[in-house]
Amino acid sequence: MRPSIVTIPDLKKKAVTGEKIVMLTAYDYSFARFVDEADIDIILVGDSLGMTILGYDSTVSVTMDEMLHHAKAVRRGVKRAFIVADMPFLSYQVSEEDAVRNAGRFLKEAGCHGVKLEGGVDMAQVIKRVVKAGIPVMGHIGLTPQTVTALGGYKVQGKDAESAGRLVEDALAVEDAGAFAIVLECIPAGLAGLISQKLSIPTIGIGAGLDCDGQVLVVSDILGLFERFVPRFAKQYVNLAPQIRQAINDYAAEVREGRFPSAEHSFQDGDIPDLAPRAEDRG
Numbered sequence: 488m489r490p491s492i493v494t495i496p497d498l499k500k501k502a503v504t505g506e507k508i509v510m511l512t513a514y515d516y517s518f519a520r521f522v523d524e525a526d527i528d529i530i531l532v533g534d535s536l537g538m539t540i541l542g543y544d545s546t547v548s549v550t551m552d553e554m555l556h557h558a559k560a561v562r563r564g565v566k567r568a569f570i571v572a573d574m575p576f577l578s579y580q581v582s583e584e585d586a587v588r589n590a591g592r593f594l595k596e597a598g599c600h601g602v603k604l605e606g607g608v609d610m611a612q613v614i615k616r617v618v619k620a621g622i623p624v625m626g627h628i629g630l631t632p633q634t635v636t637a638l639g640g641y642k643v644q645g646k647d648a649e650s651a652g653r654l655v656e657d658a659l660a661v662e663d664a665g666a667f668a669i670v671l672e673c674i675p676a677g678l679a680g681l682i683s684q685k686l687s688i689p690t691i692g693i694g695a696g697l698d699c700d701g702q703v704l705v706v707s708d709i710l711g712l713f714e715r716f717v718p719r720f721a722k723q724y725v726n727l728a729p730q731i732r733q734a735i736n737d738y739a740a741e742v743r744e745g746r747f748p749s750a751e752h753s754f755q756d757g758d759i760p761d762l763a764p765r766a767e768d769r770g
């Protein structure tokens with residue numbers, strides 16, 4: 488594993504001094520480079536790639552092999568950021584041994600710096616075991632997409648006193664288990680602020696208001712690349728989809744009309760001996 492420049496103590500220090508932590512997803516080499524060059528603190532190889540890149544209906548279908556494939560590509564594009572990989576559904580719930588083995592693969596095979604897994608009190612023992620093996624773990628509570636069916640859909644969590652209390656307990660259990668940070672997804676801003684005050688580890692919000700120690704969003708959402716489902720909490724900073732469609736249509740039209748390639752994108756006769764393979768080389 489190649490070390491990142493951003494470290495866990497850096498992230499904890501930011502939370503203490505009030506400097507916001509910035510986290511964003513990336514799923515491949517090119518986007519990892521863009522995100523890293525913007526000095527984002529944490530790059531998440533999120534299992535949201537199941538929907539945004541692989542076209543599944545939810546994150547439930549994502550496999551370890553798929554996550555590792557994307558995590559390796561991201562790793563190759565990153566020089567500075569702390570890289571966290573999402574543990575996919577059923578890679579950590581079946582047994583603690585499975586959880587340690589699978590989490591370890593993200594460090595050993597993909598060069599990531601930590602893993603994220605969903606769940607609170609129920610997952611505390613698993614987090615403890617993975618952390619004990621020397622693998623940094625980020626928790627994730629609130630709206631947990633891997634169990635969205637059990638939660639009754641993509642809904643704000645912790646809206647009444649009882650469920651809010653359970654989320655506080657979940658957050659404390661994740662911290663006690665040794666997680667280095669926790670994602671709070673889709674919970675009321677006041678509750679996220681309260682949890683952030685109670686915890687000493689950094690809280691990273693997504694649809695959880697301003698009072699978290701940092702924020703995370705899905706890169707496809709902020710760039711307008713995933714049109715099938717845009718959560719209300721996701722701010723679109725640019726809408727690239729229409730520009731991409733336009734570029735592809737322009738290319739197709741130019742080819743069909745014989746306008747591409749022009750002389751600028753063609754080689755002249757003098758280039759042929761250097762560039763074209765000889766007939767005998769082609770076999």
Ligand code: KIV
Pocket residue numbers: 512531532533534535536573670693703704705
């Ligand atoms: O998979 C993902 O991208 C995530 C973020 C939404 C936090 O878990």
